Amino acid sequence: MLVASIHRDHSNISRLLRLLTQNLGAIRDEKPVNFGQIRDTVMYLQEYAEKYHHPKEDLIYHYYVSHYDDHEGVAKLDAEHEELAVLTAEFADTVEMILMDAVIPLDLFADRLNKFVEQQRSHLELEESSVLPAIEKTLTTDDWNSLQSQWEEEEQDPLFGEQVAVRFKELAAAL
Incomplete structure (x- = not known):
């Protein structure tokens, strides 16, 4: 089911944010900090979350807004997804x-990392x-069936899926 996969993705993204927070603490x-990690x-957030996770959420959010009163501010999440992509x-x-060995003061990098983690975490929270519980409470079985029929086959998660992509092996080991 779509909403279950969204909750699973959120849990996985939260794990990644905890890893970034550990790196922030190290800085x-x-x-020593593993900048490759x-x-x-x-890279995972750009490749998976932005291309598969957020569009899945947007499908649900657009459906909700077009069929029900938007008491939870669901419509604004589209803009928030765009802001997160830019960030x-x-x-x-x-x-x-x-x-690439550019000189960036670590305190400046730490501030940027902290801002990145906090905005991602705030969005998930x-x-x-509020948003997903309201949607889950409101949408009917027919609504979910309609949404599922609009969603194409589930993309294989390159980090948390059954098979970890080569480029994410080291990250998977760190988790």
Whole structure:
């Protein structure tokens, strides 16, 4: 079911955010940081979350808004997904610069990492605490069947799926 896969994705993304938070702590404690791991996490969010997870949510959100009163501000999540995509791309550029030996003060990088994690976490919390419960309470079995028929075959998750993609093996091991 669509909503179950969204909750599963949120749980997986939360695990990644905890890993990023550990790296943030390492930066602040002046301990070694695995920037490749940070890059891989951001790459996963760009490749999977933005291309498969958010469109799945958007399908549900658009359906909800077009069929029911939008008491939970669901319509604004479209814009939030776009903002997260921009933030992720900007942060990915910063990580790549560091990996290419660009000089970026660690305190500046830590601030950007913290902002990235906090915005991602805030978005997940909004969806999990108010938006999805309201949608789950409101949508009928017929609504869910209609949505499921509009969603194409589930994309294989390259990190948390049955088979981990080669580019995410090190990240999977860290989790």
